[in-house]
Amino acid sequence: MIPAGSVPSAAVIVVGIGADGWDGIPEVSRTALREAEVLLGGLRQLDLLPTECAGKRITWPSPLRPALPGLLAEHATRRIAVLASGDPMFYGIGRALTEVVGAVRVLPHPSSVSYACARLGWPLEDVEVVTLVGRPTARLAASLHEGGRILVLSADAATPGEVAALLRDRGFGPSRMRVLEQLGGARERTTAPNAADDWREESGDPLNIVAIECRRAPGALRLGAVPGLPDEAYEHDGQLTKRHIRAATLGVLAPAPGELLWDIGGGSGSIAIEWMRAHPSCRAVTVERDPVRAERISHNADQLGVPTLHVVTGPAPAVLAALPPPAAVFIGGGLTAPGLLDACWAALPVGGRLVANTVTLESEALLTDAYRRFGGELVKLAVAHAVPVGGFTGWRQAMPVTQWAVQKTLSTGADR
Structure with missing residues (x-):
């Protein structure tokens, strides 16, 4: 944000204008534009103004966001009017301006929506x-x-x-x-x-x-709005948190809007992808040491509508120090890597969640020790599928998954 006093917020007015131009805006907006000493906007919006708007016209530079603080500071002593398409506070310039300047006066126009x-x-x-x-x-x-x-x-x-x-x-x-x-x-x-x-x-x-x-084609895979997408939705080489375990895992990770997840040992990326699908503002970083799998994760993310998933190729915990702090961590692989569990725990803020899944006895021992040290919940998840047995039907048991889930509090910040 620009230092206090550099741009007096009362001097910045944001005016929404539509395809109907000058004729479509109310008199209060017209008055603001006539009185402005500086008119900022895109070329298309500026061209909609009549000559009676005599302020200096400046088109937005590209890229806009980095240049915005300096541009506003340059004209801090003058009355500034900013032109925006439709409603400036709906995917418009209004958000960037409030983040740079603080409160501004907004005169909206009906949005295209x-x-x-x-x-x-x-x-x-x-x-x-x-x-x-x-x-x-x-x-x-x-x-x-x-x-x-x-x-x-x-x-x-x-x-x-x-x-x-x-x-x-x-x-x-x-x-x-x-x-x-x-x-x-x-x-x-x-x-x-x-x-x-x-x-x-x-x-x-x-x-x-x-x-x-929206109309789905006959036979197209159905993808729901909650965690637990069909396994067929992912390309994978067997390194995939299966559907029922995935749904249970996302349930305890509990994604909330704006939160960042670390997905360690990404495999096919399913946990990170479904975390991001939970809300448009959810973010995730998946760490995968295998370059082929990392590329596959990016493909899956693109196919399932979360192309901004950040894929880091490299070993954990070595690559974790460069990542932004998480709200939650999922460890789906690499638990036996020296220092991994402690590094993830140390990175979590108070209130953060950590969930780790494993199917091996060696990693289970680590989770049992972590449960002793930090508390939380230790559960065994087992899924069986009905399969043909001769002319009958029986149950085929999948490998059981040991899951440790914990929320970091002031009392769990160190060994108990």
Whole structure:
């Protein structure tokens, strides 16, 4: 944040403007723009202003975020108006400004999402919004569920075609797509491409939003919204926390919005991936020493809609010192590596959780000792599957998993 006094927050006004331009904003917004000595915004927004807005016009530099503090400080003694598309506080510049300056005055305009819901007759509270502005298209995959309604904030004219391709690839080709362009403006139009076709249209308007009514193709794998995705959802070489154990593990890890997980011994990445699918703001780092497995983890993360999963290739605990502090740690492999368990415990803040799974007696002994030292919960998880036995059916027992789960408190910060 800029030092106090460098940019008086009362002097920064953020004005939302839509495709309808000057005619579509209220008089209070017009007055703010007329009185501004400096007008900041994208070229498209600045071009919507009439000549009566006489302030100095400055287009955003690229990249914007690193330059923002200096740009605002340079004009700290002047009245600044910042132009934003639609509602500045909804995936707009308003967030960055409040983080740099503090409180600012915001004069919003209806967002493109509000316009889209009005045109489609969709209740806004029932719609999931996914932005692909400056983000990979693959992140949309985490939101695909039968019957869901999604509004995608497009990066440019190519985004609808990229969305259609992803829908086909992830088994949602039958979904209904509509592309709404220049919402609220004189050039507003809606097109309805078919996601099932090889749709490569890029001649549309770059100012667009994509509406999706999700329909899963017959036979496509069903991926639910809770932990415990089918094992078939992952590419793996056998190093996979199986579905029922995975669901139980995520249950005790208890992901919450914004939290960071360390997934040690990533294997196929399933724990980290489903941690991130729990909420869009959940973050994870997975540590895997095998480069082939590390590459496979990245592929699985991309396929399942969490392409921002950070994969670190290297041995633990050696690579842990360079990682940001976690809210939770999962150890799925490498428990016998000298110092690993203690390094993970030391990295946890008070309130952090640690969960470790193992199937070997050697690692189980380590978990039993940790349970003695730090408390928590030590459980044995066993799963059996019904399989044919001649002309009958019997149970086949999977290897039992020993799980230690503990939350760090002031009283567990050291050996008891």
